[in-house]
Amino acid sequence: xxxxxxxxxxxxxxxxxxxxxxxxxxxxxxxxxxxxxxxxxxxxxxxxxxxxxxxxxxxxxxxxxxxxxxxxxxxxxxxxxxxxxxxxxxxxxxxxxxxxxxxxxxxxxxxxxxxxxxxxxxxxxxxxxxxxxxxxxxxxxxxxxxxxxxxxxxxxxxxxxxxxxxxxxxxxxxxxxxxxxxxxxxxxxxxxxxxxxxxxxxxxxxxxxxxxxxxxxxxxxxxxxxxxxxxxxxxxxxxxxxxxxxxxxxxxxxxxxxxxxxxxxxxxxxxxxxxxxxxxxxxxxxxxxxxxxxxxxxxxxxxxxxxxxxxxxxxxxxxxxxxxxxxxxxxxxxxxxxxxxxxxxxxxxxxxxxxxxxxxxxxxxxxxxxxxxxxxxxxxxxxxxxxxxxxxxx
Amino acid sequence: xxxxxxxxxxxxxxxxxxxxxxxxxxxxxxxxxxxxxxxxxxxxxxxxxxxxxxxxxxxxxxxxxxxxxxxxxxxxxxxxxxxxxxxxxxxxxxxxxxxxxxxxxxxxxxxxxxxxxxxxxxxxxxxxxxxxxxxxxxxxxxxxxxxxxxxxxxxxxxxxxxxxxxxxxxxxxxxxxxxxxxxxxxxxxxxxxxxxxxxxxxxxxxxxxxxxxxxxxxxxxxxxxxxxxxxxxxxxxxxxxxxxxxxxxxxxxxxxxxxxxxxxxxxxxxxxx
Numbered sequence: 001x002x003x004x005x006x007x008x009x010x011x012x013x014x015x016x017x018x019x020x021x022x023x024x025x026x027x028x029x030x031x032x033x034x035x036x037x038x039x040x041x042x043x044x045x046x047x048x049x050x051x052x053x054x055x056x057x058x059x060x061x062x063x064x065x066x067x068x069x070x071x072x073x074x075x076x077x078x079x080x081x082x083x084x085x086x087x088x089x090x091x092x093x094x095x096x097x098x099x100x101x102x103x104x105x106x107x108x109x110x111x112x113x114x115x116x117x118x119x120x121x122x123x124x125x126x127x128x129x130x131x132x133x134x135x136x137x138x139x140x141x142x143x144x145x146x147x148x149x150x151x152x153x154x155x156x157x158x159x160x161x162x163x164x165x166x167x168x169x170x171x172x173x174x175x176x177x178x179x180x181x182x183x184x185x186x187x188x189x190x191x192x193x194x195x196x197x198x199x200x201x202x203x204x205x206x207x208x209x210x211x212x213x214x215x216x217x218x219x220x221x222x223x224x225x226x227x228x229x230x231x232x233x234x235x236x237x238x239x240x241x242x243x244x245x246x247x248x249x250x251x252x253x254x255x256x257x258x259x260x261x262x263x264x265x266x267x268x269x270x271x272x273x274x275x276x277x278x279x280x281x282x283x284x285x286x287x288x289x290x291x292x293x294x295x296x297x298x299x300x301x302x303x304x305x306x307x308x309x310x311x312x313x314x315x316x317x318x319x320x321x322x323x324x325x326x327x328x329x330x331x332x333x334x335x336x337x338x339x340x341x342x343x344x345x346x347x348x349x350x351x352x353x354x355x356x357x358x359x360x361x362x363x364x365x366x367x368x369x370x371x372x373x374x375x376x377x378x379x380x381x382x383x384x385x386x387x388x389x390x391x392x393x394x
Numbered sequence: 395x396x397x398x399x400x401x402x403x404x405x406x407x408x409x410x411x412x413x414x415x416x417x418x419x420x421x422x423x424x425x426x427x428x429x430x431x432x433x434x435x436x437x438x439x440x441x442x443x444x445x446x447x448x449x450x451x452x453x454x455x456x457x458x459x460x461x462x463x464x465x466x467x468x469x470x471x472x473x474x475x476x477x478x479x480x481x482x483x484x485x486x487x488x489x490x491x492x493x494x495x496x497x498x499x500x501x502x503x504x505x506x507x508x509x510x511x512x513x514x515x516x517x518x519x520x521x522x523x524x525x526x527x528x529x530x531x532x533x534x535x536x537x538x539x540x541x542x543x544x545x546x547x548x549x550x551x552x553x554x555x556x557x558x559x560x561x562x563x564x565x566x567x568x569x570x571x572x573x574x575x576x577x578x579x580x581x582x583x584x585x586x587x588x589x590x591x592x593x594x595x596x597x598x599x600x601x602x603x604x605x606x607x608x609x610x611x612x613x614x615x616x617x618x619x620x621x622x623x624x625x626x627x628x629x630x631x632x633x634x635x636x637x638x639x640x641x642x643x644x645x646x647x648x649x650x651x652x653x654x655x656x657x658x659x660x661x662x663x664x665x666x667x
Contacts, residue, residue, distance in 0.1 A: 003485055003613045020623075022405045022516070037457045041485030041613055043620045056485075056613075140561055143533055167556050171536040174521035178492055178528035183617030186488075186519035205626070206518055213620050220617035258533045262551070262562040275557040321539075321576040322555070327515055328430055328575045336655060357653060358632075359646065365636070375649055376634040377642045387643045 286341020431511025
């Protein structure tokens with residue numbers, strides 16, 4: 001079975017494809033390109049070839065009857081009887097898609113005592129809430145939630161199913177996808193409808209944000225995606241004229257959870273919830289000493305933000321891992337990200353590059369962080385940061 | 395106790411850069427490494443074995459050169475290693491990968507605990523772990539920062555990292571856990587380990603060795619496919635201030651004000667707080 005092929009008569013041997021291959025899977029021999037065993041068929045070379053000399057043959061396994069599926073469904077994640085802040089964003093994305101699809105928006109809501117949340121979902125523009133309200137569905141019992149979501153999707157057949165790119169969403173939806181055997185795209189930053197085919201075009205960063213990929217799921221339904229937090233515009237509340245309905249699903253049996261929740265411990269400091277923060281101030285190696293994180297904390301307090309850190313600072317033991325931003329830490333999307341004494345290694349950039357506004361404070365004018373910064377101050381952070389605090393509080 | 399650690403060989407992204415002129419990806423001698431998150435999974439697997447006995451096996455899917463990564467795993471203290479390698483597996487998305495890895499684990503005789511890194515640094519999806527667990531019909535929990543204890547009665551207590559804290563969970567084995575960096579500090583290979591790694595026979599299985607449906611593997615078995623790859627637009631040149639600290643800070647705040655940012659105004663525009 002040959003799934004990728006170089007059309008040697010078209011190949012000019014320009015070598016452009018070799019440059020974009022991240023897997024070192026192409027060899028240039030006698031001015032012709034050959035594919036070696038390292039190829040993962042990612043398709044990067046196909047896009048870059050100016051001579052249409054590379055082809056990928058796609059044949060997808062037995063899909064469903066795609067035409068039987070209709071509408072956009074969102075997963076209503078919640079905790080402690082509050083909708084997660086990502087939910088209005090997911091509904092916002094769904095409402096944008098609705099403009100092109102003209103189908104209803106539904107939401108899956110599972111939990112106990114969740115009726116008020118159903119009303120709230122409707123106030124954001126959801127047309128129909130599919131709800132199971134049962135004492136047996138507790139927070140973090142993800143195994144039964146995945147089971148119920150899969151059953152509801154199979155019964156209701158929406159063509160699109162979206163969830164938040166949260167820790168829970170990115171654990172639950174893959175499980176659901178594996179149950180119903182459909183495609184799922186992780187952590188999307190853009191969702192649009194292809195005008196001709198009406199397929200969902202799902203765009204997401206990969207390789208730590210160094211490349212973007214647009215992904216399609218043609219023959220399987222629902223087309224599933226998790227949506228990166230704080231990227232999509234949150235849905236605004238709709239007027240009283242909007243009539244949504246709550247559909248209680250009584251006849252779906254609730255399985256027994258194998259996960260027992262012992263306790264949920266909320267982190268003490270307000271400064272740690274990087275995922276929700278609109279402002280983040282991060283410190284790195286340039287701080288030189290753990291006690292200098294005081295400076296970072298003062299600035300973050302002054303602007304009402306959270307405290308982040310580079311891997312170097314975390315590895316040195318200056319601050320707990322929960323503050324780490326970057327490839328092996330958290331991915332954040334604040335309105336403003338202020339990097340203090342962070343040089344901007346590619347792994348750090350992977351975690352904060354999509355922030356709306358990046359401000360860099362560093363003594364080294366050549367630090368890579370300035371390449372991605374919208375604003376920067378080249379200077380001694382021990383002077384700049386206190387001055388910032390002073391001028392902000394004035 | 396039977397422990398399986400699934401690892402992925404990935405390009406070392408430190409060597410991937412963007413050509414500033416053409417805004418395309420450039421590769422300067424990309425080396426392959428074990429996905430950094432998987433190093434923590436390997437370490438945790440070795441620690442569990444040291445504490446509770448049994449065997450710890452590393453499993454991977456990929457082209458033949460992944461064998462190098464599996465040898466590296468052996469050098470750290472992993473007992474056995476197995477590679478699923480076949481052209482028919484290539485081009486798999488997360489659904490097909492999870493299906494294939496699960497078939498490999500089944501052929502290994504199953505496991506009490508399966509460990510994986512929370513996500514791979516090339517794809518950044520984190521979807522394979524939950525998928526493998528579903529294919530095996532076992533429980534999974536992602537983002538584990540601590541394994542507290544494993545009891546005689548076959549239960550495990552773990553701490554799962556969340557955005558706003560952590561949750562302690564008790565689960566009956568078997569279980570699949572994906573781990574975060576906080577869980578441990580990976581060891582370096584020992585001299586004895588390096589020698590063992592050289593001699594070790596790495597088992598390789600092809601499609602025919604596994605009980606799988608050929609329609610559900612590789613490119614064919616993948617519902618999703620990459621339509622287009624492009625490099626994100628680079629930020630237009632930033633405004634950099636130098637010189638007198640007070641003036642630089644004042645200019646910065648002025649610019650931010652112009653951009654509509656007022657410090658301390660938290661999320662008020664979203665209207666959802």
